[in-house]
Amino acid sequence: MGGDHDHAHDPHAAAPVHGRALRLGIGGPVGSGKTALTAALCRALRDELELAVVTNDIYTTEDADFLRREAVLADDRITAVRTGACPHTAIRDDISANLDAVEELEERHGGALDLIIVESGGDNLTALFSRGLADRQIFVLDVAGGDDVPRKGGLGVAAADLLVVNKTDLAPLVGSDLETMARDAARVRDGRPVAFTSLRERPGAPEVAGWVRGVLGRAPGAPAAADRTAAAS
Ligand SMILES: Nc1nc2c(ncn2[C@@H]2O[C@H](COP(=O)(O)OP(=O)(O)OP(=O)(O)O)[C@@H](O)[C@H]2O)c(=O)[nH]1
Numbered sequence: 296m297g298g299d300h301d302h303a304h305d306p307h308a309a310a311p312v313h314g315r316a317l318r319l320g321i322g323g324p325v326g327s328g329k330t331a332l333t334a335a336l337c338r339a340l341r342d343e344l345e346l347a348v349v350t351n352d353i354y355t356t357e358d359a360d361f362l363r364r365e366a367v368l369a370d371d372r373i374t375a376v377r378t379g380a381c382p383h384t385a386i387r388d389d390i391s392a393n394l395d396a397v398e399e400l401e402e403r404h405g406g407a408l409d410l411i412i413v414e415s416g417g418d419n420l421t422a423l424f425s426r427g428l429a430d431r432q433i434f435v436l437d438v439a440g441g442d443d444v445p446r447k448g449g450l451g452v453a454a455a456d457l458l459v460v461n462k463t464d465l466a467p468l469v470g471s472d473l474e475t476m477a478r479d480a481a482r483v484r485d486g487r488p489v490a491f492t493s494l495r496e497r498p499g500a501p502e503v504a505g506w507v508r509g510v511l512g513r514a515p516g517a518p519a520a521a522d523r524t525a526a527a528s
């Protein structure tokens with residue numbers, strides 16, 4: 296990693312949140328399970344929230360294609376951004392392509408969306424979203440990356456609003472100790488939450504879906520925006 300990014304400095308001011316969907320960034324290293332988590336959240340929340348997704352891939356639209364193939368949401372709720380070489384840049388430094396995608400989704404759905412998930416392309420341990428793009432962010436690690444990753448810290452591990460340690464089903468196979476990971480994560484995260492998930496064993500990611508409901512101030516099973524509007528008229 297060259298020294299050309301100032302990871303501690305966010306070049307963008309936070310966008311005003313009032314009256315629009317919550318923007319949730321999902322970042323983390325390559326292959327940790329970001330798309331699998333995005334799919335899980337869509338399945339868990341789509342009946343109670345108005346949802347849309349933006350994916351980021353370097354050269355392809357593979358993540359969006361996967362979500363469409365799995366039919367986790369209607370096609371017009373999934374947008375792919377192609378970032379080119381450096382995934383980090385598109386969520387941190389030049390967020391314009393992602394902001395355009397988010398705003399286009401909001402317009403297309405007439406301001407009815409509750410939640411827009413933005414999945415970053417896989418990047419390194421310092422890949423944080425700009426507050427100008429994401430109101431909240433989840434950083435996804437997996438146990439196969441090594442149980443010393445939380446100890447090493449890095450901005451994603453330390454500062455994300457929720458740290459997800461995924462693929463716990465693989466822990467015995469790769470010799471990763473979950474208690475060590477939990478202890479080390481707690482040490483660098485200053486009380487911010489950590490969720491251990493296995494999207495293989497618990498495909499609905501109930502721990503993470505529950506956290507998202509909490510951020511949105513929703514009780515489980517509360518009606519989506521469109522239903523609320525219908526109920527009020
Ligand atoms: N065993 C196991 N495999 C998982 C789990 N979650 C995801 N995977 C698998 O891990 C691989 C990578 O998952 P993705 O969701 O594509 O990972 P990603 O972080 O989106 O990857 P990039 O976008 O390429 O950075 C896929 O083959 C998933 O099926 C899990 O909990 N357990």
Ligand SMILES: [Mg+2]
Nearest residue numbers: 329330358414
């Ligand atoms: Mg992905």
